[in-house]
Amino acid sequence: MRGTDYVLKRIAFAIVTVFVAVSINFVLFRLAPGTAVSNLSRVPHATQQLRHALEKQFGLDKSKGEQYVIFLKQLVHGNLGISYENEQPVATNLRIELINTLPMVTLGTVFSILIGTLTGVIAAWRRGTPTEAVTVSSALGFYSMPTHWLGLMLIIIFAGTLPTGGMTNEFLLNPGFWQHLKDLGSHVLLPSLTLGLVLYGEYTLIVRSAMLETLGEDYILTARAKGLKPWTIIRKHALRNAMLPITTLVALSLGYVVAGAILIETVFSWPGIGRAVYEAVLQRDYPMLQGAFLLLTISVVVCNLIADLLYFKLDPRITT
């Protein structure tokens, strides 16, 4: 019963969070100077009438309050609106861009989690040795590198070996399944690697810190005294007990997967959601921005909710 209360409270909190975030987003985007009309009305053959026509079409001639009510009504009906820029449903635009983004960012994030966890465990286990110094300093080195710079360096290093832009080679002649998969894999490698390298340092530090804490516990000393193998101690006793902070970080990272990676998508010309959001900001495409941030909000809130529920499983102290 106590567990059910906990779950219901977390879900209610998540719903309120989404509503508040949606409302803040509505206001925030409209604070930026200028509207989509000032850009879109400036095409070579346009007349003055275009500005008025666009304002009316986008509903920007209405008060902010009216716009907010219309936005909420549409949202309740599952309608994210029409993009100002390409006049297509926001849901369709987001779906395409999300499908493009997910593999690249997911691979990069998973890579960073795996490498970060591994190096964090090694650094903690080999505390005070040159191994720790090397793993921590290289993790910090990558973590502090500007993402776009690292991406450009990888482009220069792998020029001619791996593709430097786009998601696929659209000019392949009738590729079979495996050829297509290989092509996609070669395109996704550099952007995912860039993302993974930039992100893994964060995991290294968190895992190292959590592991150091658990490695100092009495039960670890007992395990060592019992003659258990180091790997068994790490896997069965230390890492499991260090999982709480790691779970939080993993959940947060996975929540942000849908946000894409603006810099990486720009450097590698990846047609993902990060670039789309950046373009939408420049164009003041409110429906696209609202849609993308709604998606991000829901994703982050849901992942946090999952993390909360995992806590419930991982740490019985929460319910006692």
Added chain:
Amino acid sequence: MRKRWLAALLLTSGALIFATGAIGSGSKSTSGGTFRLGTASGIDSLNPYVAFNQDAYSAFEYVYPILIQYDSHLHYAPFFARSWHASKDGKSWTFKTQPNAKWSDGKPLTAADAAWTINTDLKYKSGATANVAGLVSHINNAKAPNATTLVVNYAQRPSPSYVLGQFQQFFILPKHIWAQHLGKKGAGLKTFPNNAPVVGSGPFNLVRFKMNDVALFQRNSSYWGPKPKIDEFGLQQYSNDDAMVTALKAHDLDAVESVPATTMKTLRNAGFVVEDVKGLDQTDFIINSNPKKKHHRELLNLKVKEAFDHAIDRKKIVSVVYLGAAQLPSTIIPASAGVGWHNTSLKTPSFDLKLANKILDGLGYKKGPGGIRVANGKKMSYEVIIPTDVQSLPRTFLIVQSDFAKIGVQLKQKALDSTAAFNQMAGSNYTYQGFDLAMWDWTALIDPDFMLSVVTCAQWGGWSDSAFCDKKYDRMYSQQQLAATPAKRRQIVWKMQAYLYKHRPYLWLANDDQVSAVSKSWAGFKNTPQGPFNELNISVLTHVHQK
């Protein structure tokens, strides 16, 4: 357990990757080959009533029929219209169109499609078709008495070159497709996605399109004009110039539409053909010329503007910012825009700080603390708005700022994204009270009408970024549209340039070159002032072929 987990991860990654790419990949093997062109811009919409980017309009040039195109000397030449003539009173124009033409879906393409497109644009010009309203201005209606005759009736006698200029940019849409999507008051014309494969009737069919990624065009076997030599061409969009140039060097691309000046030497050394031609883009220094301007009214003084003009070291800008790949500008119409429109009698203002100082001294604007002059009791210290999307401007600004300091004028950079920049310049009510100076760029068309229009009073709140408003100039603008002969129009166009040269709403900074690069294994790829992938004609991609 561990193996199962790893396998699941690999499978999930593979499935994600494949799901993404499964949306579209693969193309047919062809004898004429596929020409792969890289671009930094890209197509933003396949709907001509929505599209904004030049690449979109260039794509329409190859997909839709157009009445008239430019020839290689930038003279008007037949395209879907094989011939044309005006009535005696000049108010009615008759175009004889291509017989036996077909749309890519096999339906007949006739003059009725052209008449329908013109009349539809007229009908909804205050709403759905407002972005092409300028192309049908002065037109009363259009009729198609038979399949190969189009008659366009004007409200008043237009200038012949104005008419031809209008129809060189006018895409004819298939009535049988678009008439189904009118919706309420034509609103459906804008929401119709016009997804690939697009029904068109140009030398190529646009068969596949992925936003922000790629557009693939296939040779149109039912095209009524000269057939392209290649079978396909693809337009691959890059958001990073370095990655695009690297892709070209790795032969993942065959050509790049526009390369940065910094890569010209490297590409030439790597064996690519780099073609550098005079372009249509000019960067400018904008002086708020609003006659009702409230602050810093000294900026309306023509002598102050003249002094500023002499304080700009254009040779240094061309040499440092563009590494020589730019020209010295002089007027609002660049030298590469059309034949004879550029007023050659107007010369680039000299860089003469002594003269600039002398002019300002003569106006009584003495230097105060910090060496900054004082005009009308206030420091000559100004914010310069700079849009962040014009890459050459930050470096150009530093050069201008340094020289202006030598004439006692302080400039401070205010970088904004282009939407915010225009919003600050025009103001929320389009009163143009919120700025003094700015820097931006203009890309001219071949016909001078557009560039000359941006400084008319009618463009306040539209294209105007200088707030210049002068009734004498506006009268000349209308006259050039209605001039009876091209020679008469040219005379007025030259006069208008001279008028702007004197009143200086813009101080022109540099006229960028258009630089393209292509692999040596291709021939027939020619650069133009508007780039190789342009709205001028269909010449480049119908002539390009493998060596």
